[in-house]
Amino acid sequence: MTIRRNKITVVGAGFTGATTALMLAQKELGDVVLVDIPQLENPTKGKALDMLEASPVQGFDSNIVGTSSYEDAAGSDIVIITAGIARKPGMSRDDLVSTNAGIVKSVCEQVKEKCPNAYVIILSNPVDAMTYVANETLGFPKNRVIGQSGVLDSARYRTFIAQELNVSVEDVVGVVLGGHGDDMVPLVRYTSVGGVPIEKLIPKERIDAIVQRTRTGGGEIVGLLGNGSAYYAPAASLVQMTEAILKDKKRILPTIALLQGEYGYENLFMGVLTVLGGDGIEKIIEIELTPEEKAALDKSAESVRNVIKIVQG
Ligand SMILES: NC(=O)C1=CN([C@@H]2O[C@H](COP(=O)(O)OP(=O)(O)OC[C@H]3O[C@@H](n4cnc5c(N)ncnc54)[C@H](O)[C@@H]3O)[C@@H](O)[C@H]2O)C=CC1
């Protein structure tokens, strides 16, 4: 038997896709295929070649190719979908729904045909609804259709807490559940620093400010960039999820999963705590919530449902 490298396809070679491709290669998680539309074939090839030419300097042996043909993606172990338009200042993620639903559907038709065994991770926004669209188009088992929101939202939350206390980000444990919108739910009661609950370390009004900044964290970056949205932390989040699957790490990470009764939600894609390992979403972890936390999650679920209704037509 010959052992082969993992094959990871990243669809969309824009800010998030290109950054993800480079980070995947730097970690040698597999060979990377970067796919964009035919009109952008040469720039996509150019980006991939430029990244590959960094490999002797940085010392990684992952191959990276740019293409507009899904033939090159055939048989991928993981497919990451970043294709679509990004918001600009003044827009909400939900404003992208109609355009990106069409793009995600067309991408998933190709993925279904060429990568029937892949674990598919969706980034395109509004991501809860786009994960629904991907699932409808792919028809894959639910453990193989995974949306990215919570790793990023929790990373922002953890960053702000570490800044507040002037401590290592590595010692901050905190999780954000719910939809990837301004009513997402950072779980203060389950947040700790070095094992100490943050409510014992940070005054309530500062915690409230951190929660609010987390909820609007994507918009904060959009406002600063002026012409697009975040990509370094989103790419890092996609890489962590990919690593969890390819190395069967069984990480406990918040991901967008199909809920079928968990938390009382039926047939809803939304961010919850999951075990992410060699078989994708191996388990949904349902945690006990206070009535206030559950009400906040219900509100977020309602927002997600309303966007999914738009794509259902
Ligand atoms: N879920 C999350 O946490 C996050 C989601 N996003 C979303 O990810 C998406 C991508 O963001 P960026 O990379 O910054 O945008 P971008 O505009 O830099 O790149 C998007 C790329 O997708 C390509 N594309 C469009 N249609 C395609 C198709 N049919 N097939 C293949 N490629 C296609 C475009 O040509 C472009 O290169 C946006 O929808 C954005 O809102 C971004 C950050 C975080």
Ligand SMILES: O=C([O-])CC(=O)C(=O)O
């Ligand atoms: O804010 C956006 O449009 C992109 C995104 O989802 C994020 O950075 O959280």
